[in-house]
Amino acid sequence: MNTILITGATSGLGLELAKLYKSEKLVLIGRKSLSELDASIFNLDNYCQADLSQDGFIESILDFLNKRDINKLDLIIQNAAIGYFGNLNQSNIDALLKTNLYAPIEISHALLAKLSQAGKIVFINSISANFPAPEYSVYAATKAALAAFARNIALEERKKIQTIYLGAVNTGMHQKSGVPVDRFKIENFPSASKTAQQVQKAINKNQKESTIGFLNKLSRKAGKYGLLDILNKKPVNSKKRVCAITGAASGIGKALVNEYLAKGFQIIAIDRDSLALAELVKNEPVKIKSLVSDLASDNDLEKILASLYNIDIFIHSARISAVGRFIETDLEKQKTVLNINLRAVLILTKALLAEQKISKGGSLVFVSSLSHQASYPGAAVYAASKDGISSFARSLRKSLKDIHVLTVYPGPTKTPHAAKYSPENSNENKRMPPEILAKKIFNSVKRQKSSLVPSFMLQVFARAGTYFPYFTEQLMLKTLYKKIEKQNSEASSQ
Numbered sequence: 001m002n003t004i005l006i007t008g009a010t011s012g013l014g015l016e017l018a019k020l021y022k023s024e025k026l027v028l029i030g031r032k033s034l035s036e037l038d039a040s041i042f043n044l045d046n047y048c049q050a051d052l053s054q055d056g057f058i059e060s061i062l063d064f065l066n067k068r069d070i071n072k073l074d075l076i077i078q079n080a081a082i083g084y085f086g087n088l089n090q091s092n093i094d095a096l097l098k099t100n101l102y103a104p105i106e107i108s109h110a111l112l113a114k115l116s117q118a119g120k121i122v123f124i125n126s127i128s129a130n131f132p133a134p135e136y137s138v139y140a141a142t143k144a145a146l147a148a149f150a151r152n153i154a155l156e157e158r159k160k161i162q163t164i165y166l167g168a169v170n171t172g173m174h175q176k177s178g179v180p181v182d183r184f185k186i187e188n189f190p191s192a193s194k195t196a197q198q199v200q201k202a203i204n205k206n207q208k209e210s211t212i213g214f215l216n217k218l219s220r221k222a223g224k225y226g227l228l229d230i231l232n233k234k235p236v237n238s239k240k241r242v243c244a245i246t247g248a249a250s251g252i253g254k255a256l257v258n259e260y261l262a263k264g265f266q267i268i269a270i271d272r273d274s275l276a277l278a279e280l281v282k283n284e285p286v287k288i289k290s291l292v293s294d295l296a297s298d299n300d301l302e303k304i305l306a307s308l309y310n311i312d313i314f315i316h317s318a319r320i321s322a323v324g325r326f327i328e329t330d331l332e333k334q335k336t337v338l339n340i341n342l343r344a345v346l347i348l349t350k351a352l353l354a355e356q357k358i359s360k361g362g363s364l365v366f367v368s369s370l371s372h373q374a375s376y377p378g379a380a381v382y383a384a385s386k387d388g389i390s391s392f393a394r395s396l397r398k399s400l401k402d403i404h405v406l407t408v409y410p411g412p413t414k415t416p417h418a419a420k421y422s423p424e425n426s427n428e429n430k431r432m433p434p435e436i437l438a439k440k441i442f443n444s445v446k447r448q449k450s451s452l453v454p455s456f457m458l459q460v461f462a463r464a465g466t467y468f469p470y471f472t473e474q475l476m477l478k479t480l481y482k483k484i485e486k487q488n489s490e491a492s493s494q
């Protein structure tokens, strides 16, 4: 008998999966109390009440497993999720991030080591991870980020990770999310029980990725290859004067400060490094205003928002990383990567738009990463954060009529960040100087481009990663991941 853990087992697809696997030993996770649930399925032995959006949920799960002497798991189905429907203002960013992204990452971190030899984690995902989704942009961003996380740890933990993509299913999720039921005819979607059977078949087939349903497969491919973005309209281009940049004290951010200064802009430079910011302001005290703030702090996010108005260009350039084999890295560090690279971007953008702080005809710029196309084993959470913002930017591009949105996919860039996180023997001189990248970003904003892959070679690599991911992934494993692993194991043996 196999031991199978299912999250979000109390309704929808999760409940149907619990029924399908009822002859196995089950660990069913849900936020409801046991007394609310069907006693023919849920009991004290198989049901663990844990709200995945709350701190400490993982301790409840581990405690449950310990008390029942469950040391090995054969299958973990990470299914729980929440959605929302409407404009960005209606999204609860923290609840969405915690349930749909942070929790599955935390569960993977805690339970990967408990998988039996042939055991695996299955992530239930949505084809919206590959779509622009103007009416549920944060949900799609969490799913895109989760897909990137899974894709990258699948490279680190061979055959232990599978992602299953679903199209619309007739479950309670839509009503819970505020979807106007009459507009979508939810009753015509495939049923949860039929979809659960297809999911079970896909689990047995054991491919790294599967999509349920032929049309969903086609739509996902169309989304992945960018066919759903071709009708994006450009907003009116207006004269721009004020540019706010996060991560302004170093690397690409600092190069952007200098580029925009040289072009006559007023700059709002945002960074946590007060000394480096003071150095920037010293040279241009009139043209640069500095905001010393840590994007991981809610107080500082509020402080930033209170100080901003009439911004013509807002560039999200700040980022941090944490490299190494995912299960060996510190989870708190990985959460900080998500907080700075993804959560802060979502929260700032939502508030800037709601409070109309970006001028009409202005630009929002998201500095993502070539990991979006080429994968980044050894930095699965970093890659997740970058796919999260790419997806979010893509949805905004569809929904914002008056604001231009650019996503930048830098490859190796010669910055202090890269020097800190890349393997020791990687060739510094092959990296793109940040000053060149900053010029390309400036020109792309001016021409209102929607994406920038900043060199011909990187464009070739990005295309290869999109259409033939196996080759770029093997290359990334060889040129990056193996070196990172070697470096980390040498460091830990010293």
Ligand SMILES: NC(=O)c1ccc[n+]([C@@H]2O[C@H](COP(=O)([O-])OP(=O)(O)OC[C@H]3O[C@@H](n4cnc5c(N)ncnc54)[C@H](OP(=O)(O)O)[C@@H]3O)[C@@H](O)[C@H]2O)c1
Pocket (backbone or CB within 6 Å): 007, 008, 009, 010, 011, 012, 013, 014, 029, 030, 031, 032, 050, 051, 052, 053, 054, 078, 079, 080, 081, 082, 099, 124, 125, 126, 127, 166, 167, 168, 169, 170, 171, 172, 173, 174, 176
């Ligand atoms: N339905 C679709 O059209 C569709 C399409 C594509 C992908 N998906 C994906 O399919 C999966 C299942 O969705 P579904 O349609 O079955 O939705 P659902 O009926 O709403 O079920 C989601 C499950 O997750 C649980 N859950 C939500 N927040 C939780 C939390 N904080 N802690 C613990 N459990 C929590 C829910 O608990 P409660 O019972 O307490 O609400 C429920 O059991 C999700 O990953 C979803 O993204 C669904």
